[in-house]
Amino acid sequence: MSQQMSQQPKKSPKTIYNFSAGPAMLPPTVMQAVRDEWLDWQNLGVSVVEVSHRSPEYAALMTQAEADLRVLLSIPDTYHVLWLGGAARMQFASIPLNFLAHGQQAGYWVTGTWSELALAEAQHLKKAYCIANAQDSGCAQIPPQSEWRFEDNTAYVYYTSNETVHGVRFAEVPKPTKNIPLIADMSSDILSEPFNINDFGLVFAGSQKNIAPPGLTIVIVHQDLLNTALDGPIPTMLDYRIQAAHQSLYATPPTFSCYMAAKMFSWIKAEGGVGVLQQRNHAKAQCLYDLIDASSLYHCPVEKPYRSWMNVRFNLRKPELEPLFLEQAARAGLRALKGHKQVGGVRASLYNAMPMEGVEALTNFMCDFARLQS
Numbered sequence: 001m002s003q004q005m006s007q008q009p010k011k012s013p014k015t016i017y018n019f020s021a022g023p024a025m026l027p028p029t030v031m032q033a034v035r036d037e038w039l040d041w042q043n044l045g046v047s048v049v050e051v052s053h054r055s056p057e058y059a060a061l062m063t064q065a066e067a068d069l070r071v072l073l074s075i076p077d078t079y080h081v082l083w084l085g086g087a088a089r090m091q092f093a094s095i096p097l098n099f100l101a102h103g104q105q106a107g108y109w110v111t112g113t114w115s116e117l118a119l120a121e122a123q124h125l126k127k128a129y130c131i132a133n134a135q136d137s138g139c140a141q142i143p144p145q146s147e148w149r150f151e152d153n154t155a156y157v158y159y160t161s162n163e164t165v166h167g168v169r170f171a172e173v174p175k176p177t178k179n180i181p182l183i184a185d186m187s188s189d190i191l192s193e194p195f196n197i198n199d200f201g202l203v204f205a206g207s208q209k210n211i212a213p214p215g216l217t218i219v220i221v222h223q224d225l226l227n228t229a230l231d232g233p234i235p236t237m238l239d240y241r242i243q244a245a246h247q248s249l250y251a252t253p254p255t256f257s258c259y260m261a262a263k264m265f266s267w268i269k270a271e272g273g274v275g276v277l278q279q280r281n282h283a284k285a286q287c288l289y290d291l292i293d294a295s296s297l298y299h300c301p302v303e304k305p306y307r308s309w310m311n312v313r314f315n316l317r318k319p320e321l322e323p324l325f326l327e328q329a330a331r332a333g334l335r336a337l338k339g340h341k342q343v344g345g346v347r348a349s350l351y352n353a354m355p356m357e358g359v360e361a362l363t364n365f366m367c368d369f370a371r372l373q374s
């Protein structure tokens with residue numbers, strides 16, 4: 001039976017472009033390299049997922065991965081890089097638990113779903129307030145600096161650089177007036193454009209968009225901020241100082257996601273680095289936004305200066321056509337375009353791995369669809 005199956009002529013695979021917001025597409029060359037060494041990694045005769053996280057091979061892999069990440073993002077030695085298991089939102093708890101002492105509070109810019117949840121978790125555990133809230137505008141923009149409000153005894157301020165659900169981004173790093181540590185959730189835009197790590201006390205990102213499959217969260221934290229971490233009570237797994245002291249090996253790390261991250265960093269280096277990806281990402285997003293703005297059928301609810309380059313969100317002016325749009329798009333090989341259930345509509349996620357050809361396939365489909373409906 002299996003022989004018969006293998007003798008059947010192979011169909012040429014249809015090109016599929018995956019616009020999923022996360023877990024998201026990874027570059028085909030990376031996936032092929034993983035497939036090729038899946039059963040025998042580094043001539044060990046076993047798969048990478050069968051190797052101890054304390055083996056010399058895994059240690060060498062992670063040394064290289066961290067060195068590559070430091071080069072890609074120009075991270076100096078004054079920052080620790082932590083490779084933590086668990087979902088990105090675990091940091092929503094870890095951050096206040098590590099850095100908010102009694103009598104202190106933290107300020108949060110609320111610009112969409114993820115910063116709203118981060119603030120709620122900080123308030124659940126400690127004391128935190130909203131610096132500015134974009135929800136009044138339906139998260140169509142980042143509130144202007146004139147509306148920012150900082151309170152006394154603020155231990156850190158926190159923002160989400162790219163709101164994945166609402167498709168809104170901070171075009172510039174929001175710097176607090178006083179010398180207060182800045183913390184950023186970069187889960188959906190890390191490595192998509194350069195940023196100056198020296199502006200930050202801590203940056204974190206879940207892996208499932210621009211880095212690897214889910215399961216890994218990378219935390220980059222300045223040693224001075226780490227030194228201010230509380231002595232407790234912090235659950236041991238969430239204690240940044242313990243994770244740093246154990247080189248992220250306090251518990252078993254998500255080895256497969258770390259291995260994939262290492263592969264992605266090599267891929268980014270080979271592509272020319274984060275600056276090259278930034279140019280590509282800008283061109284991809286611009287191509288799609290230009291079509292939306294020129295169309296009478298499509299509409300982007302986010303104001304131009306704040307539009308995400310990673311998650312392009314749009315609606316059809318005839319909402320009753322959206323199910324048909326999504327169905328026909330899927331049939332054309334353009335998958336996972338349905339907007340997040342909180343906001344509906346359409347969302348095309350254009351992370352680093354999405355080629356320009358994918359965006360062109362989408363814009364061609366959108367033009368055809370609009371023509372047929374007019």
Ligand code: PMP
Nearest residue numbers: 087088089114164185187188206
């Ligand atoms: N922050 C941002 C910006 C996100 O997009 C997401 C998930 N999409 C999260 C946090 C939460 O990630 P996780 O599901 O890994 O907790």
